[in-house]
Amino acid sequence: MRGFGGIAAIIGLSGFLAATAVAQTTGKNPSHADILRGFDIAALYADKSQGTTGYGSGATMTGIVAKWTRPVVYRVDGMTYDKARIAETIASLKRVAAIAGVSVSEGTEATANFILVFRNTDNLRSSNGGKAGCLTSWNSHQWTGAFNRAELHINLGTRSDLTQCINHEMLHAFGLRGHPHKLHSVMSYYTVRIVFDMTEADTVMLQTLYDERMKPGLSRLAAMVLADGIIEEKRRALNPAAPPKTDSTALFHDVIADLEVAAKAGSARALLSLAEAYRFGLSLPKDEARMQALIAQAAQLPDAAQRFDVAYALNNGYFVPQDAAHAASIYRRNADVGHLTSQNNLALLLRDGKGVPQDMTEALMWFTIAAGKYDLAERNRQSLLPKLTPDIQAAAQQRAAAWRPAAESVR
Numbered sequence: 175m176r177g178f179g180g181i182a183a184i185i186g187l188s189g190f191l192a193a194t195a196v197a198q199t200t201g202k203n204p205s206h207a208d209i210l211r212g213f214d215i216a217a218l219y220a221d222k223s224q225g226t227t228g229y230g231s232g233a234t235m236t237g238i239v240a241k242w243t244r245p246v247v248y249r250v251d252g253m254t255y256d257k258a259r260i261a262e263t264i265a266s267l268k269r270v271a272a273i274a275g276v277s278v279s280e281g282t283e284a285t286a287n288f289i290l291v292f293r294n295t296d297n298l299r300s301s302n303g304g305k306a307g308c309l310t311s312w313n314s315h316q317w318t319g320a321f322n323r324a325e326l327h328i329n330l331g332t333r334s335d336l337t338q339c340i341n342h343e344m345l346h347a348f349g350l351r352g353h354p355h356k357l358h359s360v361m362s363y364y365t366v367r368i369v370f371d372m373t374e375a376d377t378v379m380l381q382t383l384y385d386e387r388m389k390p391g392l393s394r395l396a397a398m399v400l401a402d403g404i405i406e407e408k409r410r411a412l413n414p415a416a417p418p419k420t421d422s423t424a425l426f427h428d429v430i431a432d433l434e435v436a437a438k439a440g441s442a443r444a445l446l447s448l449a450e451a452y453r454f455g456l457s458l459p460k461d462e463a464r465m466q467a468l469i470a471q472a473a474q475l476p477d478a479a480q481r482f483d484v485a486y487a488l489n490n491g492y493f494v495p496q497d498a499a500h501a502a503s504i505y506r507r508n509a510d511v512g513h514l515t516s517q518n519n520l521a522l523l524l525r526d527g528k529g530v531p532q533d534m535t536e537a538l539m540w541f542t543i544a545a546g547k548y549d550l551a552e553r554n555r556q557s558l559l560p561k562l563t564p565d566i567q568a569a570a571q572q573r574a575a576a577w578r579p580a581a582e583s584v585r
């Protein structure tokens with residue numbers, strides 16, 4: 175829906191040896207279960223200890239499929255003295271993009287969406303305080319999972335192994351956002367021996383993420399059920415001698431258990447994910463009534479920001495069936511208590527007659543109320559204004575001036 179971008183910024187960081195080591199699966203012939211668990215942690219769950227998700231509270235349990243859906247256009251920035259390292263980084267980018275099936279070309283400051291920044295600094299710190307090797311930041315849409323931009327910072331002054339951290343960060347920048355430490359993977363660093371290059375498991379995870387059936391924006395549970403089959407295909411293609419696949423039901427139930435914890439803590443996205451599971455029968459029986467009960471529960475969450483997510487999902491048909499009328503009623507409750515983005519989005523529905531009868535006076539009223547504190551509402555107000563009669567403009571202005579927020583507290 176127009177009117178709300180929903181951009182998430184996410185940070186990944188690597189290039190240091192951790193103090194703890196965990197037992198790792200062997201490099202050759204990784205089992206289907208190990209790769210599926212690794213895919214969950216790397217692409218969907220992310221890594222709680224590193225705080226690498228940008229999706230807000232409960233987000234680590236409710237990650238979505240996020241990946242590049244547009245060509246990658248790279249640009250080299252910063253220090254240029256280490257030509258070999260620059261060439262190595264571009265080669266890593268091209269190799270990862272080729273496995274992902276994403277086209278890649280060099281661009282300019284105006285066109286680039288993938289920035290490779292070479293630095294030599296003491297200011298790039300890892301989470302344990304050491305001088306970090308590399309860092310990735312990137313933006314993706316909170317619901318559609320489409321990547322917009324990534325930056326890789328490579329610290330030429332680090333004592334960490336740069337080959338490891340370039341390959342590691344490159345996978346972060348393509349959507350493997352977490353650290354599957356039990357997998358033999360360049361994404362892991364809690365290991366006895368550092369893995370310098372992409373492994374068989376990494377290739378399978380990346381191929382699975384970029385399989386065309388794995389749509390960006392899919393919920394964690396939906397993605398896991400889908401990944402179960404895709405991983406089996408990819409690993410057989412890569413390694414015909416791979417050991418047989420085992421049943422993944424227990425793993426799906428772990429994901430459901432995580433979602434239930436997040437749902438209890440008041441996460442709208444978790445409740446909608448569970449609703450989606452009952453909608454499509456994702457490792458749970460298809461159950462329309464339970465789906466509706468979960469949507470109703472999410473719509474009544476005490477936090478206006480969480481209710482906004484529910485309205486946004488309903489209006490766009492994310493996770494649950496599209497229902498603009500229900501979205502409008504949630505936006506209206508939020509608007510009444512002063513939630514700015516809800517006021518703007520309610521105004522859009524009123525302006526377009528979507529889910530509610532068209533009402534230009536009320537649309538202009540809500541744009542006007544939000545306009546002082548919210549730029550997008552001001553722009554929407556400006557574009558609507560010339561289309562309205564002076565009578566409507568005056569009535570909306572009068573109602574906006576008289577409006578006061580209802581008592582419910584807004585967080």
Ligand SMILES: [Zn+2]
Pocket residue numbers: 186187188342346352353
């Ligand atoms: Zn990392």
